[in-house]
Amino acid sequence: MKAILDHVGIAVGDLGEALDFYREALGIEVEATEEVPSQGVRAHFLRVGSASLELLEATSESGPIGRYLARRGPGLHHLTLRVDDIRAALRAVAARGAKLIDTEPREGAEGALVAFIHPSSAHGVLVELKQERARPDGRDLRADSRELAPQNANGVRAAEQAPGTVGAGADPEPATGWRR
Numbered sequence: 001m002k003a004i005l006d007h008v009g010i011a012v013g014d015l016g017e018a019l020d021f022y023r024e025a026l027g028i029e030v031e032a033t034e035e036v037p038s039q040g041v042r043a044h045f046l047r048v049g050s051a052s053l054e055l056l057e058a059t060s061e062s063g064p065i066g067r068y069l070a071r072r073g074p075g076l077h078h079l080t081l082r083v084d085d086i087r088a089a090l091r092a093v094a095a096r097g098a099k100l101i102d103t104e105p106r107e108g109a110e111g112a113l114v115a116f117i118h119p120s121s122a123h124g125v126l127v128e129l130k131q132e133r134a135r136p137d138g139r140d141l142r143a144d145s146r147e148l149a150p151q152n153a154n155g156v157r158a159a160e161q162a163p164g165t166v167g168a169g170a171d172p173e174p175a176t177g178w179r180r
């Protein structure tokens, strides 16, 4: 099974400084923002090649990212690998004795299936596995969104949500993915 890097989640303390760094130093722009008030987090997606950076801003000190920042400070929070068959991937890592946060996949953004592997079983990094939803006609959603909006950095989500807006289309992933 081959896994493809989907995105890297980074907890940031000062969003403005982080955005300045990526935008002005490296020319990377935010292409979509998603807020999950129930988790006290706002996620900003920056396209980097075929993958994205996900800057995670805490909007509440008591949410998962707020607590993470208080405990560890800014830094790498998780990385997300896309797989064709998430159940097969979970079986494979479980067979190796890995500690899973989710033994069964659950629904993430855009109908994707997601599951987290505990950092203690992934060399110190929280790893999210993700399987994108297949369309009834078998076409890949991501490929489709690239055709419709080739400049669009965030695939389907960004295609449906103008850059910089929040609310509609918020990624349910953070609501469930950031407990440790």
Ligand code: ZN
Pocket: 007, 008, 009, 054, 078, 080, 173
């Ligand atoms: Zn993420």
